[in-house]
Amino acid sequence: MRSQHFLKPVTSLALGALITSVAGSLSAQELPSITAQREGQRVVARAVEAAGGRAALQQLRWGKFELESQLGGGLGQGLRPESEVTLGAASRVTVRGAGSRTIYRTFNGDSLNFHYVRGGGEDWVHFAGNNTVATVDPLAAAALLDRATVSGSVLLDAIDRSETLRSLGTYEHGGVTLDVVTYSDMMGRQRTLYFDQDSGELIRVESLANHAQFGDITTSVLFTEYEEVEGARVAHTMLLRQGSVITAKTTVRSVRVDTTVDEALFEKPEDATDGPAVTAPATTTSRTLEIEELADGIFLIPNAANGYNAMFVQYGDDVLVLETPQTPQTSHDVIHAIRDRLPGSDVRWAVPTHHHFDHSGGLYGYIGHGTTIVTTEGNEQFVRDVAAAPRSIGQVDHAMRDDADVKIETFVSRRTFGDGARRVELIDVGPNPHVDEILVAYIPSIKTLLVADLYSFQGTVTPANANLLAFADRLEELDLDIETFIPVHGQRATAEQFWESIKLGREQQN
Numbered sequence: 001m002r003s004q005h006f007l008k009p010v011t012s013l014a015l016g017a018l019i020t021s022v023a024g025s026l027s028a029q030e031l032p033s034i035t036a037q038r039e040g041q042r043v044v045a046r047a048v049e050a051a052g053g054r055a056a057l058q059q060l061r062w063g064k065f066e067l068e069s070q071l072g073g074g075l076g077q078g079l080r081p082e083s084e085v086t087l088g089a090a091s092r093v094t095v096r097g098a099g100s101r102t103i104y105r106t107f108n109g110d111s112l113n114f115h116y117v118r119g120g121g122e123d124w125v126h127f128a129g130n131n132t133v134a135t136v137d138p139l140a141a142a143a144l145l146d147r148a149t150v151s152g153s154v155l156l157d158a159i160d161r162s163e164t165l166r167s168l169g170t171y172e173h174g175g176v177t178l179d180v181v182t183y184s185d186m187m188g189r190q191r192t193l194y195f196d197q198d199s200g201e202l203i204r205v206e207s208l209a210n211h212a213q214f215g216d217i218t219t220s221v222l223f224t225e226y227e228e229v230e231g232a233r234v235a236h237t238m239l240l241r242q243g244s245v246i247t248a249k250t251t252v253r254s255v256r257v258d259t260t261v262d263e264a265l266f267e268k269p270e271d272a273t274d275g276p277a278v279t280a281p282a283t284t285t286s287r288t289l290e291i292e293e294l295a296d297g298i299f300l301i302p303n304a305a306n307g308y309n310a311m312f313v314q315y316g317d318d319v320l321v322l323e324t325p326q327t328p329q330t331s332h333d334v335i336h337a338i339r340d341r342l343p344g345s346d347v348r349w350a351v352p353t354h355h356h357f358d359h360s361g362g363l364y365g366y367i368g369h370g371t372t373i374v375t376t377e378g379n380e381q382f383v384r385d386v387a388a389a390p391r392s393i394g395q396v397d398h399a400m401r402d403d404a405d406v407k408i409e410t411f412v413s414r415r416t417f418g419d420g421a422r423r424v425e426l427i428d429v430g431p432n433p434h435v436d437e438i439l440v441a442y443i444p445s446i447k448t449l450l451v452a453d454l455y456s457f458q459g460t461v462t463p464a465n466a467n468l469l470a471f472a473d474r475l476e477e478l479d480l481d482i483e484t485f486i487p488v489h490g491q492r493a494t495a496e497q498f499w500e501s502i503k504l505g506r507e508q509q510n
């Protein structure tokens with residue numbers, strides 16, 4: 001925690017102006033915010049000059065960047081909640097700019113995983129993984145394209161939003177004097193920029209964010225190893241941090257500036273089908289959820305969050321929710337949809353399949369609601385950490401709770417809810433290469449199994465990967481009578497489709 005005295009006022013004149021304006025002679029003095037704005041603009045203008053000037057940086061908007069990226073899978077994505085984030089193997093990423101438009105591709109080996117496009121007025125993003133085109137709003141596109149942050153684009157963004165620039169003064173760190181400036185980006189996020197006062201180089205950009213699991217956190221990019229590219233100075237290494245944890249490292253391998261762009265790159269592929277619209281991640285607008293009754297008292301919520309199915313089962317006035325995806329807002333929407341569907345009932349228990357952020361991001365919404373979280377023993381401290389995390393940004397309408405109010409029930413291996421046609425069996429099918437502890441929900445009366453991450457089905461049978469093969473071995477031991485698989489990601493699959501995948505995967509292994 002940095003205390004205030006590290007930041008010295010811009011000038012004593014600014015402080016004098018503040019005191020004078022408070023005293024009443026406002027008209028004669030400049031507002032301190034204007035002084036801070038001018039100083040912020042001066043610092044950024046100097047940084048732009050140090051980076052080669054505006055024209056050279058603007059040329060980079062037509063640049064083709066070959067990047068090498070090592071991803072750590074994000075905060076909280078390890079085998080156990082307390083696992084360190086380890087950076088994975090390097091993948092190749094291409095960012096192709098075309099003025100204000102950007103194409104962003106991620107490659108792993110030779111297979112194309114993602115293909116994001118941000119086109120002028122009509123913004124859409126193409127997920128090549130399942131050949132689906134999802135229309136997105138510009139904010140969601142900007143969030144996705146954020147991963148392609150390069151030093152020059154941050155400077156241009158700051159200077160384009162010059163009205164929002166404010167100097168925070170200077171800051172001494174490790175013998176280096178830093179100029180500190182904030183501005184508001186296109187998503188309305190307050191970003192803080194740190195410049196080396198000697199060289200004028202941008203060395204760090206950070207923003208405060210509301211993390212679904214861990215509350216208020218700082219996300220930052222550290223820029224190092226500046227080199228000259230086409231007259232501009234560009235940082236060649238970017239370290240992405242969430243809090244104090246390094247979650248990704250990106251290195252610029254090459255940059256080529258080319259203003260001739262093949263327009264076909266921005267066209268929707270002919271064989272692509274339209275997928276669900278992706279909404280901006282920080283939205284607080286409640287969504288109307290679809291609910292499908294699979295059997296008496298047993299319900300499916302397809303797309304409870306974008307790309308995440310959830311289920312719930314009614315026991316009198318009490319409801320058991322299976323899977324807690326994405327954000328507290330998602331949980332809020334699910335709780336309201338269930339109350340509309342089953343008046344007089346309330347969500348008494350919620351079960352995350354595993355601790356990964358996208359499957360447990362909704363936990364805080366249920367904790368705030370007073371719902372009991374049912375999970376495996378290894379996740380108890382994790383659930384308490386989620387409950388206790390400081391949260392001051394972008395809150396939904398849940399009151400903070402004392403730690404003592406957090407209701408958690410843990411179990412080892414297996415737990416049963418209800419009986420007869422509504423019996424639900426939670427089974428820990430870990431350890432798996434994906435995660436150490438992971439629950440499936442088996443409903444014997446409808447011969448159905450809800451499963452997250454280990455099995456996803458997009459309509460086409462494909463060979464099982466290592467995670468799925470390990471899961472299949474475990475299922476054979478458990479010997480459950482299953483006709484239908486409901487993956488958290490994707491569509492329902494028959495047992496035949498599931499086992500065909502396993503057969504293909506086992507053949508590939510041999």
Ligand SMILES: [Zn+2]
Pocket residue numbers: 354356359434435453
């Ligand atoms: Zn996972």
